[in-house]
Amino acid sequence: MKDIENLHTLKSEILDIFMNMEVDEHEQRKRKAAVRYLKARRGIEQREEKRRLAEDIAELPE
Secondary structure, eight states, X not given: OHHHHHHHHHHHHHHHHHHHHHHHHHXXXXXXXXXXXXXXXXXXXXXXXXXXXXXXXXXXXX
């Protein structure tokens, strides 16, 4: 009986470790996706700003 209890305890601990690893990996993927999204968003905004500035400069009288 003691062996079965130890086995259940061990299984439970292994499952807890596995679940924590899954949660950590999921959080890392979410953080990486957020960083990629932010970089892409900044790139789009910078490109738009450059385009607007180029148009504004082109409209200035010489």
